[in-house]
Amino acid sequence: MPLRSANIVGSGPNGLAAAITLAQRGVKVTVYERMAQPGGACCTAELTLPGFKHDMGATSFPMAVGSPFLTTLPLEKFGLKWVHSPAPLAHPLDDGTAVFLERDLAATAAQFNDHDRLAWLGLLSPLVDDWTSFIDQVLRPLRSLPKHPLNMAAFGINAMMPATMLTRLLFRSQRSRALFAGNAAHSVLPLDRPASSAAGLVLAAAAHAVGWPLVEGGAGRLGQAMADYFVSLGGRIELNADITSLEQMDEADVTLFDTSPRTLDRVAGIQLTSSFRTRMRHYSYGPGAYKLDWALSAPIPWAAKGVDRAATVHLGGPQSEIARSESAAFRSKSCDKPFVLLVQPSLFDPTRAPEGKHTAWAYCHVPNAAGPAPGEDYTEHIEAQVERFAPGFRETILARHVHTPQGLEGWNPNLIGGDVAGGAMTLSQLVNRPTAHLYETSNPKLYLCSASTPPGGGVHGMCGYLAALAALKNLS
Template sequence: MRSANIIGSGPNGLTAAVTLALAGVQVSVFERNVQPGGAAATGELTLPGFLHDIGSSVFPLGIASPAFRALQLEECGLEWLQPGTPMAHPLDDGSSITLESEVESTLSQFSAHDARNYRLLLGPTIRAWEDLVDDFTRGLLRVPKHPVAMGVFGIPALLPAQVLARLLFRDERARALFAGCAAHSVIPFTKASSSAVALVMLAAGHTTGWPIARGGAVSISRALVNRLTELGGKLYTGVEVTSLTGLPYSDITLFDTSAESMASISGDALSLAFRQRITHFRPGPGIFKIDYALREPIPWRDLACLQAATVHLGGTLAEIARSEHDAFYGRHNERPFVLVTQPSLIDSTRAPLGRHTAWAYCQVPYGSERDMSASIETQIERFAPGFRDVVLDRCAWNTRALGRWNLNLAKGDISGGAMTLKGMLARPTIRGHRTSNARIYLASASTPPGGGVHGMCGYLAASAALADHRQH
């Protein structure tokens, strides 16, 4: 194999490009937008001087990613910044439960019973963190390199989050902390494996952390582009690919797009049976997002929230569970779980001196066009009275707007398809990242290991292509 075209320059597309370039393949990347990076992008969305992460903003699996580590992105300008507290979860009594870097600092906030069970639950995952990350970021349909560690992790991970939280924890504080992390799965807490993401997010907080990137998410994309450029790869921005016939010849083509976009662009190059397979792949819920320019930091009732770049808003396990269930099954919730990031608290490059940025999103039904601004801001005001008074400007995105900006976020689905156990085991491709055409691969979040900024989907797709074409 001598040449490859890659459509889409998100973290997965760029990681695939660099992986192939390191193997001596001549790589050309084609990006529809002017700015590369996909959802790892940053821009002035509100007022001049306020830098907002348009998509992702906090990267627990970015810093832990085997792919990013292997590419040594820090040498290309990427700098991780760790908040004092990985995550805070305010409660209605005015206090907060916080995920602290030190396990004992987290446990000091629990009852003795819940602290003991938390230690039993998370201890094995924390101790085997590096081995586990290497295994679960390579997909589920493979023999793990560390079967014992994966087995210990998998037993609780397969349980529904609602069951595991109530089985292990008596106190609503511990349940709430677990529920906020489980909500990153973007599936109902009654689904099998909805506990897995909670275990990963909690263990990450105690190991590699929940960092942001100095200068914004775009810094990850810039580092990948820098690595690609130094290896001789080519990046073409502002180029919308609508057909494979419009591309220069290459031995293989990799898509960092949705499966639907890949099918549309490839046309008859993919078999009818494979294209029909894609239509049966269930999407995940959408999101409604707001970017804020702030006069001052969010006025949290509990100042502990000012130590965290990430804040979970949703009160109790029961409330968060209802929100997750409603969005997945096509209903809006007027008290949604809201995820808030406030990166300017630890990165002064994000806003003018003394000012701040934040974004917040909630989950909504796939393709929803409802404006959830009032519901989101009511939830923030619930734990930070006077929040609206510090807002200088805002920029809201419904699911359609997100999809227009980035086709990989079609109708607001940020996970590349539902992250249920069935959805993870039956992603729309064949044997990982392969399609019905031996020269076409899918490298986006619609392939193992799924959503998140970690580059592993692209790394695994490129590795599969190299293995398939090593003698050509």
């Protein structure tokens, strides 16, 4: 019997991707969202002062602009506009210089010595040259059979290495090692752990292939564009709908949850087997995020020339320091020099702040804060790292907003303990995410479609798209 109706719990990019995929195939779909606007963590708000627009979640979107699913949607017709900074990423160093991840692969490699230049080109050229098929394979379950097995085998060998091992084997200079390590740290894994290289490879290749763009007007425009396109297909969105039981929703053939496994367990309850519920409760979460948003009187006064060319800035100095920070967060230890990921969007999108003023945000990985006990205050640590590479930064701060890991979870219950990746990105949880059944649950009418399913964290919509395809296949 064909699938005729579906409910989606949560309107983040994955929930909307699932909704769009089903609506495109004639399914009657209703999305239920607990917040007052669609988009989940893709939203923008005036957190500090009037007129200063801050993204609550992500601001740079390499996986969205390169997504095999999102790139098929006519989102530009619904108000989405990408904004690219001249360089996707800057990584300042203590010697007063910076190393850059440029859009051009050769220009990035040209910053290094001859050995590392050739190593960077050899490592990334195959991924960039074959980007479309490469990213289509990467953003699928690891157990999927590759369409280009030889290319994926070469990537897999490098991706499965610890980032510290890969850089030690390939690079000789601290500049190239630091640049790659900062990208690898997006894995939210210790850099000496297997598979920590994967995120570094994918993000560096994305910078060269498609860039790391911002959304003009704020990340909320991406969620709104997806929502508007979904509605144009005949879909319905119920806002301010905090779903705590299945009975709150209309009857449907299938329900997909763009939520954490814990929320699925809590809402579906006895509709799931006891063994499956146990696995949902034991699903593992990674480090949390401690995030600061600033309203600024002027651009950040970087010491290194050219850092103002990049929307995203990595602050952590050499690879060894980045590795210590990421290891500490994963092992629930404190770190007074955290690796800081910073974005300065108003340099390239003037709609983010009043004329002459600016916005920026930064976060670092900290121990997961699931539970009521407050964690360590990282405000001073983060701002000290910015000041280290931009003397005088503190003098530009007009106002700040702090999101602790507990605060992030309070705002969005999917962010368990401040984990913004939907669960630890360990090798075991990349293969079986959240179980060996992936999107399916113990109930054939209930599916999970959040970042707690393959391919995991990031704004790409592929979790929702693939979950919807699984539901269509199983129920048709």
